[in-house]
Amino acid sequence: MTDPLTTGATIGILGGGQLGRMLSVAASRLGFRTCIFEPGDDCPASHVTDRHFRADYDDEAALRAFAEAVDVITYEFENIPTSALDILDALRPIRPGREALRISQDRMTEKDFLSGLGLATAPYAAVDNADDLAAAIGRIGTPAILKTRRFGYDGKGQARIMAPGDAQQALADMAGAPAILEGFVKFSHEVSIIAARGADGAVSCFDPGENVHRDGILRSTTVPARLSPAQRTDAVLLAANILNALEYVGVMGVELFVTPRGLIVNEIAPRVHNSGHWTQNGCAVDQFEQHIRAVAGWPLGDGKRHSDVVMENLIGDDIDRIPQIAREAHAALHLYGKVTCKPGRKMGHVNRVKPGAG
Amino acid sequence: MTDPLTTGATIGILGGGQLGRMLSVAASRLGFRTCIFEPGDDCPASHVTDRHFRADYDDEAALRAFAEAVDVITYEFENIPTSALDILDALRPIRPGREALRISQDRMTEKDFLSGLGLATAPYAAVDNADDLAAAIGRIGTPAILKTRRFGYDGKGQARIMAPGDAQQALADMAGAPAILEGFVKFSHEVSIIAARGADGAVSCFDPGENVHRDGILRSTTVPARLSPAQRTDAVLLAANILNALEYVGVMGVELFVTPRGLIVNEIAPRVHNSGHWTQNGCAVDQFEQHIRAVAGWPLGDGKRHSDVVMENLIGDDIDRIPQIAREAHAALHLYGKVTCKPGRKMGHVNRVKPGAG
Known part of the structure; x- marks a missing residue:
């Protein structure tokens, strides 16, 4: 483990979507600059970053320039080409590490990994x-x-x-x-647990959220989730099991099916996760800052939930409802700056907060 | 009043310090881009903006280019040269309006204005x-x-x-x-009220905060402030009086002395205010977003306090304590990305949150 990064250090983020955007904002809160690597032109993260490297993942010179401009590299998506990782890896630390990427890039490898840890899967x-x-x-x-x-x-x-x-x-x-x-797994509902592991090996989990999907896309996450105390403990233990096995550094999203016979791991994502957006308005330190803290070698922050939250994704023409949502009490809007609206496109989300219920 | 700005619109911010930085982040949350006008090179706001116009306030061409790149102009400080305002004003709306700037740029004019409204001053x-x-x-x-x-x-x-x-x-x-x-005013303590007025004339005030200064610099703000119910009402009424008199659009900080004979207005600041930083972790919508909402012609958001907060400014070598603060429970750090530390320089702040007490 290296020394923690301090103010003025730069965090490189692969991917310029909404997750990169919110990671960049969280990094700024801790005094860091960011560079975004993203082939797309007017990407959401480019609005709130110090520098946007607009290049393809096969552009070796651009990858090198990006790596040299930053102190550490992280990412907002898992499908980064191996050839690009090879170039970057030689120049700067990549956190979370490559083993997490290798495993999560292939559903078969991921299932084998989870089974190997003794965890239940479909x-x-x-x-x-x-x-x-x-x-x-x-x-x-x-x-x-x-x-x-x-x-x-x-x-x-x-x-x-x-x-x-x-x-x-x-x-x-x-x-x-x-x-x-x-x-198919017969489950009553789906939850996810957003877990973080620091460079010092400390693990901290946010409260599990209960997810509702429609057409394969997350629609809402509600905290607290319907879970028994034993299930809550299980969720934390299995997440810690996964993160420790990978010597993971950063935030991971772990999706779980709740069944009468216990929790079954659906999938893992080695990054901040849509089902963790509620933390922005439910905790002193949210999943984005927690990820940046880990990547920067900082201690993990206090992710204890202080309020009940229902996160609703704003997808496609859901954004037509923004004028109404903007007038709601207890509603915190988070929009991604995407000008073009398409069906199924995530345009933003709203966290509806119930104060004092945490 | 013009139509509310929508996703993809650009908000121009005069001044690239920490207030501009946090305004820019709040604008991004609502889907807007920002441009920063700031003569300084590596300013805090430049890390989180779409575009930094680095030019002096007497650079007419740069001012014009800036105005033409944005949809509306706001500012993070009140001492903007009149000549610059004349150029900008002809091209884009400036919110809050120029009357608020004229008044707050001169302590004598400000005192005459406040007295003229029947408000008590020193x-x-x-x-x-x-x-x-x-x-x-x-x-x-x-x-x-x-x-x-x-x-x-x-x-x-x-x-x-x-x-x-x-x-x-x-x-x-x-x-x-x-x-x-x-x-000199004999006062027991100082409070400030952060008040917002929308383009539709609606006024909304955050809960007053109690301020402690040292060497003329704000050290901490505590909510709730020590105020009687009648004093709380007075604070809201006098703030609304000021904002309505100016047909103000945006957030204003109003500093008040608490005396046995009532509240005395110390000074006003036509912008987001250091004593309103607690709102970042105490409300669903903070002072920065409230300001952007007003400037963008949006309805004001829900600024009701959900938690007790103590905001501590991190000044000069206070930043040496960051490693300890980063480990505290309930502590939300906000650092400004300033690499050079000088005595008296505001480097960041920490909001210590007491959940469920709002």
Whole structure:
């Protein structure tokens, strides 16, 4: 572990979307500058950063210039090309580390990793062809869901198999990409736990939030989540198990299914997470600052929840409701500065706070 | 009143210090971009803005380019040269308006304005020479304080007159600048009220905070302040009186002395105010966002206090304590990214939050 970064140090962020934007703001709160690496021109993070490196991930010179302009590198998304990581890694520390990226970039590797830690997951099997799929359905049954092993997000690259007859179409939907079949889990609801681990090995978890998805996209997160005291403890223990196993430094989102037989890990994201946005108005130190603290070698901050919060994502034309939301009591708006609105596009979120309930 | 600004609009901010920095972050939260106009190179606001116009206030071309790049102009300090305002004013709306600037740029004009509204102030008299000063001391008595009429801040441009014999030195300290003699007010403590007025005329006040100064610089603000219910009401009424009289749009800081005979207005600042920093961790919508909302023609947000807060300024080598403060429970740090530390320089602040007490 190196010395903590101090005021004036620069944090490099790969990715210029809303997560990069809010990471950049959190970094400023601690006195740091940021540089954003993002191929897109007018990206959300570019509005609140010291410097935007606008280049592709195969632009070696730009990657080098970026790395040399910063003291440490972090990221807002997990699908960073390995070739780019190789270049950056040689020049500056990358936090969270590459093992977390390697594991989370491939659903199969991730499931194997989680199972290896003794954690419960949905039944799964690798699927590279029709024979694999038939065998997997034979073992796991239907309904099940076929997903590309890599580059999936927000429900993209997924096909449901309600009955064995759906198999052929589902496999076609994968367009030849290596896939994984996951059995359906019967769960009552989904929660996620946002966990942080500092460079000193300290682990701190935010209160679990209860998530509602629609069309594969997170719609809302409510804290507190419906969990028994034992389930809460389990959530913290399994998150700590994952972070410690990876010698992780930073914030991770861990999605969990709540079932009568316990918590089942759905997936992990080695970064700040949409389901942790409530922390901006529910805690003295939010997930973005917690991540920056870890990446900068600072002690983790106080992430204790002081208020109940319901976070609602503003997706697509939800933004037409902004004038009304702006007048609501207890409503804290967070907009991403995206001018072009598309269906399914995350445009912002609102945290509705119930004070004094934490 | 014009239409409210929407995502993608740009807010121009005159001044690139910590107030401009936190205004810029608040603007981003509402989906706006910002441009900062600031002669200094590596200013705090430049780290979190879309564009930094680095030019002097007598650079007419730069002022024009700045105005043309933005939709509305606001400011983080009141001592903006009139010639610059004339150029900007012709191109874009300036909010808060120029009357508030004219009044607050001159302590004498400000006192006349407040008195004209029927508000209590310290006794005062204009002092341009030794004769004026002798007459003023004769009327107001000592102890008293001689201040330059313009360009004073954080205790600068002030000289105490404890006895008539101090008059000559005090006048010399003014270096020929027009001055004002203010009588001492016997007060038990000082509070300030951060008041906002929207473009629609709605007024909303944050809870008053209790201020402690040292060496003329604010050290801490505590909410709730020690005030009787009647004093609280008075504070709101007098703030609304001031804002309405100016048809003000934006946030204003109003400093008040608490005396047995009621509240006495010390001074007003037509901008976000150091004594309002506690709102960042005590309210769903803080003073910076409230200001941006007003300037953007949005409805004011919910500034109700949800927690007790003590804001402590981190001045000069106070920043040596950051490693300890970073480990405190309930402590939210806000650092300004200033690399050079000087005695008396505001480097950041910490909000210590007591949850659920609002």
